Amino acid sequence: MDDYSILFEPLAIGPVLAPNRFYQVPHCNGMGYRHPKALAAMRAVKAQGGWGVVCTEETEIHPSSDLSPFIEGRIWDDSDLPAMQLMTEAVHEHGALAGIELTYNGHQAYNLYSRLPALGVRALSTGYNPWQARCMDKEDIRNVRRWHRLAALRARQAGFDIIYCYAGHNLSLAMHFLSPRYNDRSDEYGGSLENRVRFLREIIEDTKEAVGDTCAVAVRLAVDELLGDDGITCQADGYEIIAMLAELPDLWDINVSDWENDSAPSRFAKQGYQEKYIAFVKTLTSKPVVGVGRYTSPEAMVSAIQRGLVDFIGAARPSIADPFLPQKIKEGRVEDIRECIGCNICVTGDLLTVPIRCTQNPTMGEEWRRGWHPEVINPRKKGEAVLVVGGGPAGLECARALGQRGYQVVLTEARREFGGRVALEASLPGLSEWRRVIDWRLTQIDKLSNVTLYPSSLMNAEDIRQADFKRLVLATGAHWRADGISRARWKPLSGLDLLPVFSPDDLMAGISLQGHIIIFDDDHYYMGSVLAERLTAMGCQVSLVTPAPLVSYWTQNTLEQKRIQERLARLGIRFYLQHVLESVDQAGVRIKDLISGGMAELACDGLVLVTERRSNDQLYYQLKPLLDSGLLTHLSLIGDAQAPHLIAQAVYSGHLAAREMDEQRNEALPFRREI
Ligand code: ADP
Numbered sequence: 001m002d003d004y005s006i007l008f009e010p011l012a013i014g015p016v017l018a019p020n021r022f023y024q025v026p027h028c029n030g031m032g033y034r035h036p037k038a039l040a041a042m043r044a045v046k047a048q049g050g051w052g053v054v055c056t057e058e059t060e061i062h063p064s065s066d067l068s069p070f071i072e073g074r075i076w077d078d079s080d081l082p083a084m085q086l087m088t089e090a091v092h093e094h095g096a097l098a099g100i101e102l103t104y105n106g107h108q109a110y111n112l113y114s115r116l117p118a119l120g121v122r123a124l125s126t127g128y129n130p131w132q133a134r135c136m137d138k139e140d141i142r143n144v145r146r147w148h149r150l151a152a153l154r155a156r157q158a159g160f161d162i163i164y165c166y167a168g169h170n171l172s173l174a175m176h177f178l179s180p181r182y183n184d185r186s187d188e189y190g191g192s193l194e195n196r197v198r199f200l201r202e203i204i205e206d207t208k209e210a211v212g213d214t215c216a217v218a219v220r221l222a223v224d225e226l227l228g229d230d231g232i233t234c235q236a237d238g239y240e241i242i243a244m245l246a247e248l249p250d251l252w253d254i255n256v257s258d259w260e261n262d263s264a265p266s267r268f269a270k271q272g273y274q275e276k277y278i279a280f281v282k283t284l285t286s287k288p289v290v291g292v293g294r295y296t297s298p299e300a301m302v303s304a305i306q307r308g309l310v311d312f313i314g315a316a317r318p319s320i321a322d323p324f325l326p327q328k329i330k331e332g333r334v335e336d337i338r339e340c341i342g343c344n345i346c347v348t349g350d351l352l353t354v355p356i357r358c359t360q361n362p363t364m365g366e367e368w369r370r371g372w373h374p375e376v377i378n379p380r381k382k383g384e385a386v387l388v389v390g391g392g393p394a395g396l397e398c399a400r401a402l403g404q405r406g407y408q409v410v411l412t413e414a415r416r417e418f419g420g421r422v423a424l425e426a427s428l429p430g431l432s433e434w435r436r437v438i439d440w441r442l443t444q445i446d447k448l449s450n451v452t453l454y455p456s457s458l459m460n461a462e463d464i465r466q467a468d469f470k471r472l473v474l475a476t477g478a479h480w481r482a483d484g485i486s487r488a489r490w491k492p493l494s495g496l497d498l499l500p501v502f503s504p505d506d507l508m509a510g511i512s513l514q515g516h517i518i519i520f521d522d523d524h525y526y527m528g529s530v531l532a533e534r535l536t537a538m539g540c541q542v543s544l545v546t547p548a549p550l551v552s553y554w555t556q557n558t559l560e561q562k563r564i565q566e567r568l569a570r571l572g573i574r575f576y577l578q579h580v581l582e583s584v585d586q587a588g589v590r591i592k593d594l595i596s597g598g599m600a601e602l603a604c605d606g607l608v609l610v611t612e613r614r615s616n617d618q619l620y621y622q623l624k625p626l627l628d629s630g631l632l633t634h635l636s637l638i639g640d641a642q643a644p645h646l647i648a649q650a651v652y653s654g655h656l657a658a659r660e661m662d663e664q665r666n667e668a669l670p671f672r673r674e675i
């Protein structure tokens with residue numbers, strides 16, 4: 001067996017001792033102060049799964065840095081402590097350390113709830129909001145230092161072991177002070193790097209003085225903003241800041257900024273992608289260093305430590321996809337690790353202000369409200385067998401979880417290969433890691449002697465009737481429509497028979513195209529953009545028409561949008577934003593500008609419609625009478641066959657159907673709420 005023992009060595013962080021080197025770095029989750037029981041249960045599962053340190057998300061220290069509408073942590077006064085204690089107690093119960101990321105976000109705080117003026121390093125605005133922060137004077141700086149100190153004391157009272165001074169992600173005031181882009185002050189807090197570092201140094205010293213005898217003081221610092229000379233870089237300011245403060249904190253938690261760069265999706269960055277930026281840090285400090293980079297392989301983790309890059313393996317996403325990753329490594333069950341696929345669906349919880357979810361881990365966010373555990377499932381009470389039809393993400397997860405519950409399961413799939421849409425989509429540019437959704441489930445099913453797989457087995461209603469199962473789950477997926485109807489177009493397009501027209505299904509089936517191809521994207525997630533990349537790679541000239549004001553509009557929620565639009569622009573793809581298809585003829589398409597109403601003709605050799613999908617639910621309606629007549633005791637429709645949605649939802653839907661088989665369901669309220 002490979003030697004991963006180094007990962008399990010205890011390591012001191014100032015006055016506290018981490019039980020191992022698995023470090024769940026702070027990460028947002030859309031639960032925060034609003035869902036404290038759910039949050040505590042989620043963090044507890046990570047501690048139980050072996051993460052030696054489990055941290056909060058960014059936690060507001062004062063109402064003048066109120067991050068609403070985003071739901072983060074809150075430690076404004078003592079009344080927040082009971083909620084915080086839920087987490088620290090739950091984490092301690094499993095022998096892990098609890099860390100808290102205190103933050104004061106300066107001009108990045110919207111203060112929509114508190115309505116207090118934001119305090120910034122200068123009078124800055126943020127986003128496209130029509131307001132600005134007030135430039136802090138010396139008294140304001142003293143106040144923020146005092147608030148930070150008081151928050152540190154409260155955090156210790158709440159039971160935290162590690163207390164952060166946060167200077168990352170372009171979010172926190174301490175980072176704004178560091179950045180010449182924001183800091184134009186002429187007092188002792190501006191100008192030279194020594195001056196720009198002053199505020200960070202002061203809050204570290206304040207925190208050490210307040211709680212440093214019993215708590216570790218960590219600094220989360222972005223050492224590179226990937227902005228070249230316009231930002232902090234690991235060759236210049238990033239390097240110098242570490243050199244200046246090297247021995248001051250008890251731990252350095254190092255990453256790149258902003259969040260888009262730190263949580264880069266697998267489409268754009270692979271495991272260990274931050275190593276080249278953070279490699280220098282350990283040469284300057286004797287204090288332990290945490291680094292992230294979506295590490296899911298124990299070999300890569302061991303190597304990062306042995307190469308002297310980091311002391312702790314930091315993880316947000318790998319701990320979300322598999323809270324039990326450390327324990328699985330410890331037990332030599334590496335093949336059981338549910339590896340993060342780098343899709344950033346977890347991030348959408350924070351940005352859409354709802355509890356976190358994960359494509360790979362359907363129990364994420366359900367630990368408290370549904371009582372789900374990522375490794376444990378309710379055993380079956382009755383003995384009957386289940387037929388699951390359709391082996392996409394929904395069917396695979398349903399069959400796997402039913403098998404884990406102890407059911408006899410037969411899973412049939414029309415194609416030779418299991419995986420449904422994921423198998424097809426993973427072959428599109430940049431999406432190969434998404435195969436992990438299939439691979440993990442097939443590996444687990446392989447270990448279950450009670451689950452039998454039948455590939456190349458297309459079933460019709462008669463086949464299903466003859467198979468004589470009492471319990472039937474249909475996971476038959478969906479297909480892309482090709483009639484031009486979409487959210488922006490409620491009437492079918494005329495002239496579709498005059499031009500070669502394709503759906504994403506046609507392209508994923510391997511059709512090869514030439515010439516100028518127009519993609520009409522009214523789906524707004526990744527599909528339009530990955531097809532544009534694929535067609536470009538085939539040698540086509542591609543134009544993308546979309547009613548949205550941005551390419552792949554929804555990918556703003558997965559932190560991908562800018563990169564996608566930039567990549568497509570670099571590939572020479574022409575964009576027609578805020579345009580809709582009007583009609584089609586032999587020569588090409590007519591498009592309408594949604595703002596001006598103006599029309600334009602675009603000559604082309606083919607049209608790809610990325611619009612909406614239709615559920616494959618015919619079997620369900622054919623078989624429903626069997627349920628009414630008692631020949632079936634259970635019939636359910638899950639995943640995209642129920643309603644086309646994210647892959648995450650297909651996995652979730654399969655998991656839910658398995659958990660609920662033969663269980664009482666509360667239709668009125670299927671989960672607990674925090675009121
Ligand atoms: P989901 O995302 O809900 O899992 P997918 O479209 O990814 O949906 O997967 C559905 C799978 O079901 C596909 O692999 C498809 O080949 C398979 N399938 C659809 N209809 C049948 C059927 N009648 N018999 C067997 N397999 C089917």
Ligand code: SF4
Nearest residue numbers: 340341343344346358
């Ligand atoms: Fe990884 Fe996607 Fe899960 Fe996030 S949602 S942890 S990126 S698999």
